Amino acid sequence: MLAGCAVKNQVNVIAPESSLLVYADVEGYEDRFQNIYAKFSDYPVTCSENCYPASPLIECDSPMQDCLYTGEKRDVTTDAGFSVTWLGHASFYVQTAAGQRFLIDPVFDQFDWPVDWAFRLSDGFFRNKPAPLPTEASTSVDAVMYSHIHYDHFNKRDIGKIGTAPDYLVPMGFAEHFAQQGYAINEMAWYANKQIGDTTVHFVPAHHFSNRIWVPYIYEDNNKSLWGGWVLENKGKTLFFAGDTGYSPHFKDIAKRFGPIDVCLLPIASYFSEASPKFYRKVHTTPEDALVAAKELGCKAMVPWGYGNASWRMGDKTSHSALFRLLHMYEELNAEVPLHVLNEGDTIAF
DSSP, X not given: OHHHHOBOOEEEEEOOTTSBOOBOOSTTOTTSBOOTTTTOOOOSOOOOSSOSOOOTTEEEEETTEEEEEOSOOOOOOOOOOOXXXXXXXTEEEEEOTTOOEEEESOOOSSSXXXXXXXXXXXXXXXXXXXOOOOGGGGTOOSEEEOSOOOTTTOOHHHHHHHOSSSXXXXXXXXXXXXXXXXXXXXXXXXXOEEEETXXXXXXXXXXXXXXXXXXXXXXXXXXXXXXXXXXXXXXXXXXXXXXXXXXXXXXXXXXXXXXXOSEEXXXXXXXXXXXXXXXXXXXXXXXXXXXXXXXXXXXXXXXXXXXXXXXXXXXXXXXXXXXXXXXXXXXXXXXXXXXXXXXXTOEEEO
């Protein structure tokens, strides 16, 4: 009965000759993707001591935990025509001046079941409820973009809530994770693009990895789907969402194609691990990595994300430790990029 009612998805693969895909050179895994700069580890800056000093700009219920940024909001000078709402963790709602509406990595609940329970049983927890989707967005989103298939960036239950009206823009190898319910899915290679109204949406590289399913000795999907970030280009103005990523020369590559970037949404969290510090640093930017990337991208405005009261604190000391470190390193590096710090649910017009 259910199979008979299913409506087949429309999957469009966008991988022109001008795009880029990099495959593993390991025997038996030649169909798996890999990072462009797979062996990169030469980080320009690393905070080594006193990285989390107190800040008068953040008020917390306990040390670096359950916090609110209270610093004065910086004036916006970009005139880029993008309105940005941070919904929490990596989720953003973006509007253009012409009224086009985009959702990026929307996750409005916990992890998909049963992984949410497994995470909680393994010393994880259920996160606080994130900021709700604005009312107008719940009925008229033009496109939904996902950076990769990790559970904190892609939740299947949310797809059912968003529905089949928008275009879904996803990395290569991603469409198989959608139920057959009539979704319009565009699988994209790095540097491929899709026109949405008067906005060109580009899929760009990140330095990360992908996996979602692991059944010992039976099945694994390590790097079977791609990962990346997104550039929205509208009337000569650009907004860049980096996705989960470590620092690598891919930022300079993106800058060569699109820079300087008007608005940069850059991750600053999930880099801390006592057990596997090199791996976490490899696939997630530290706050100082993000500031270096912002300089290389020529960002005219930077919005950090990944911390927050609705995060899962994976690879973080506390809910806001990454923000404390960012504010500290911003001063240490004499960073010039205009920094716009948001609390979950905040909207800012650039």
